[in-house]
Every structure is written in C-alpha cells, then in structure tokens.
Amino acid sequence: MTRPPKPAPFPPPALIETTDALSALCARLAQASFVTVDTEFMRERTYWPELCVVQIADANEVAVIDAQAPGLDLAPLYALLADARVLKVFHAARQDVEIFLIRMGQAPRPLFDTQIAAMVCGFGDQVAYDSLAARLAGAQIDKAFRFSDWSARPLSPQQIAYAAADVTHLRAIYEKLAARIARDGRGEWVGEEMAALADPATYRLDPEEAWQRLKPRTGNRRFLAVLRAVATWREREAQRINIPRQRLLKDEALMELAAHAPTDAASLARTRGLSRGMAEGRSGAALLAAIKEAVALPEDALPEAARRDDTGRASPALVALLKVLLAAKCEKHHVAQKLVAVSEDLDRLAAEDAPDIACLHGWRREVFGEDALALKAGRVALSAGRNRVRLVRLPEPPAE
Numbered sequence: 436m437t438r439p440p441k442p443a444p445f446p447p448p449a450l451i452e453t454t455d456a457l458s459a460l461c462a463r464l465a466q467a468s469f470v471t472v473d474t475e476f477m478r479e480r481t482y483w484p485e486l487c488v489v490q491i492a493d494a495n496e497v498a499v500i501d502a503q504a505p506g507l508d509l510a511p512l513y514a515l516l517a518d519a520r521v522l523k524v525f526h527a528a529r530q531d532v533e534i535f536l537i538r539m540g541q542a543p544r545p546l547f548d549t550q551i552a553a554m555v556c557g558f559g560d561q562v563a564y565d566s567l568a569a570r571l572a573g574a575q576i577d578k579a580f581r582f583s584d585w586s587a588r589p590l591s592p593q594q595i596a597y598a599a600a601d602v603t604h605l606r607a608i609y610e611k612l613a614a615r616i617a618r619d620g621r622g623e624w625v626g627e628e629m630a631a632l633a634d635p636a637t638y639r640l641d642p643e644e645a646w647q648r649l650k651p652r653t654g655n656r657r658f659l660a661v662l663r664a665v666a667t668w669r670e671r672e673a674q675r676i677n678i679p680r681q682r683l684l685k686d687e688a689l690m691e692l693a694a695h696a697p698t699d700a701a702s703l704a705r706t707r708g709l710s711r712g713m714a715e716g717r718s719g720a721a722l723l724a725a726i727k728e729a730v731a732l733p734e735d736a737l738p739e740a741a742r743r744d745d746t747g748r749a750s751p752a753l754v755a756l757l758k759v760l761l762a763a764k765c766e767k768h769h770v771a772q773k774l775v776a777v778s779e780d781l782d783r784l785a786a787e788d789a790p791d792i793a794c795l796h797g798w799r800r801e802v803f804g805e806d807a808l809a810l811k812a813g814r815v816a817l818s819a820g821r822n823r824v825r826l827v828r829l830p831e832p833p834a835e
Contacts, residue, residue: 448599469522487585557769642670662693749786
C-alpha cells in the first residue's frame with residue numbers, strides 16, 4: 436500500500452496585526468494562482484458571527500490575521516478575496532462565506548470548497564478536514580484548539596499553530612482533488628456547487644419566513660399567522676440587538692404564544708421562558724402588537740400550512756427502492772449520496788409527479804434522477820448480482 440507523501444515543510448506562520456502588514460501580505464498573495472483560506476469565529480453570544488481570526492496561505496507563506504487587532508483595517512483582505520484572478524480554496528466554506536458576505540457585501544470569488552469536491556470524488560458525506568489531511572496530505576491535525584475562545588487576546592502560540600495548520604495542508608488537498616476532478620471530467624459538477632455556494636440567496640433569511648423553520652404540525656391558519664408574526668419579531672429583534680434568537684426567546688415559547696395568543700402583559704408573562712420584565716417592557720409591547728395584528732388578519736391573508744398530503748402518500752416501499760437505487764448509482768459514480776439527494780427529496784419523488792427537487796436537475800439528473808423516474812414508472816427494475824445492485828431495463832409494454 437502506497438503511503439501518502441509527507442507534507443512539504445512550511446515556514447512558521449506570521450501573525451498579522453497591522454494594516455500595513457496586511458496590505459503587504461495581500462499584495463504578495465495576489466500574485467498566486469490560488470490561496471487557501473479559513474476563519475475562526477465565535478457565535479455563541481451573538482446573532483451575527485464575530486470574526487476573530489483569518490488564516491491564509493499560498494505556496495510560499497502562511498499568515499494568521501488577528502481580525503480583532505486594534506486599528507486593523509481588513510480592506511486589503513477583502514480586495515484579495517474579491518480578486519477574480521486568485522482562486523480562494525476553503526474547506527466546508529459555508530459559514531466562512533457567510534461571514535465575508537456580511538462584511539464585504541459579496542462572497543469571495545472564485546471559490547473552491549474541498550469538502551464539496553471530496554463528496555464529488557467519493558470520499559463520503561461531509562468528510563472532515565482532518566480526515567482529508569490524513570488521506571491526501573499525509574498530515575495529522577491536532578483538533579485540541581477547535582473550541583478554544585478565539586476572541587480572547589493575546590492569541591497563544593498553540594492557537595496560531597492550529598490556525599495555520601488549517602490552511603497549509605489544504606494546499607495539497609486541493610491539488611489532489613482538483614486533479615481527480617479533471618481526470619474524471621467533473622469540473623461542471625463542482626462548478627454548479629460552487630455557484631450555489633457563492634450565491635447570496637443561499638444565505639438570505641427573510642424574517643417573515645423564519646416561522647417555517649419551526650415546522651409546525653398543524654393546519655390551523657390562525658395559529659400559523661400568530662406564529663409567523665412572533666417569529667418575525669424575534670428574528671428582527673435578535674438581529675437588531677445582535678444576540679442568538681434562542682437566547683432572546685426559545686422556539687417553545689413562540690409555539691406557546693401562537694397557541695394562546697395573549698392579549699395583555701399579564702397573560703404574556705405567563706408564557707414559559709418570558710420574564711415579567713420583558714412582558715411589561717418594550718419587547719412585550721411589540722410582541723402583543725404583533726399578535727394583535729395577526730389575530731385581526733382576514734382569512735385570505737392567513738398563511739397556508741405546509742403541504743404534507745403528497746409526501747404523506749409516499750409509499751414506504753417505493754421510497755426504500757429509491758434509496759437502494761441512490762446508493763447503487765452513487766457507488767457506481769463514486770459520489771456522496773447526500774450530495775445527490777436527501778431523504779426529503781426521495782419522499783417527494785415517490786409521492787409527486789413532477790417535484791422541483793435538486794436531483795431532477797443538472798448533473799444529479801444524469802447520475803440518478805433519470806433512472807429514478809424510470810424506476811418509479813416501471814421502466815427499470817433492480818437486481819442483485821456479483822455483490823452489486825444492477826439496473827435492469829424492462830421491455831416496453833405492447834401498444835394497446
């Protein structure tokens with residue numbers, strides 16, 4: 436068995452704490468064809484992610500940028516991230532991209548996410564960075580500082596070394612994955628995923644749609660109207676004062692408010708998790724106003740319950756067959772199942788005639804969707820042989 440090559444030696448990471456040093460670093464990195472990027476952030480105490488550290492590397496150097504250093508202007512970094520001539524390589528990029536989208540007003544471009552690329556290359560679902568580092572770069576990643584307080588200062592030498600490791604080995608991972616993708620002709624597959632990753636709509640949450648995250652199990656439209664109103668208020672208020680939505684008011688409290696629709700501060704204060712001080716203050720007044728408005732809505736303005744009839748009619752046996760087909764097709768094409776279709780997609784595919792789901796579009800349709808529709812229509816069957824599941828084309832039924 437061939438061992439992965441040992442990682443190439445890398446210079447010690449530089450700690451960047453001034454705008455001048457950052458400008459010089461970014462000017463050098465702008466000459467590279469690609470850079471590897473990662474972030475460390477905190478979100479436990481805030482609604483918006485609090486950027487603490489940005490680590491970045493090219494073939495010659497690695498730097499750890501203290502994003503909270505006094506007087507540091509991150510504009511040179513943002514200019515580099517927006518430079519279309521330099522590919523930005525991340526691993527599991529979604530939260531990183533969201534941070535930069537909030538701060539820059541746009542996503543870094545162009546993007547390459549090694550976690551998504553690894554799924555395209557058959558490394559499994561949502562493969563971790565340390566696993567890829569071991570398999571493709573021959574490196575062992577110490578995750579001891581993963582949950583350290585990145586907002587505390589000064590940063591320790593161990594934190595700096597940990598942060599640097601997240602981008603140094605990422606170079607080898609990217610190069611190996613990019614070579615596989617080119618060899619297998621899957622550049623278009625990855626391109627579709629990166630376009631979605633960079634699309635601001637991927638991260639946009641309309642406060643008026645926040646109630647749908649709660650997945651209420653009722654068709655009572657008046658209940659849903661109140662739930663929509665209080666969830667909208669919570670989302671906007673959490674954004675305004677920058678605290679986690681659950682810390683402001685828990686989901687269970689929203690459901691209780693929707694069920695009882697209190698009309699005064701005294702009844703509002705009886706809601707579990709809502710203090711009397713909050714009920715009698717500005718927040719309570721705003722909540723009561725939102726509830727009153729929702730209760731007064733005319734019938735034609737009430738939200739519709741989520742459609743459950745179609746998925747409820749999904750045949751468990753058919754869903755099971757689709758799962759087997761998905762596993763077989765993904766095994767054949769060496770691609771992660773979750774990247775092609777998730778359980779909800781299979782439920783809808785089994786129950787609906789023409790669902791608008793990802794696996795019936797683009798490369799996913801070629802890999803799985805067409806055969807899934809054929810299986811559902813009785814044009815193909817599944818068979819087992821030689822320790823594999825095979826697809827058997829059935830003869831067309833005779834014309835009537």
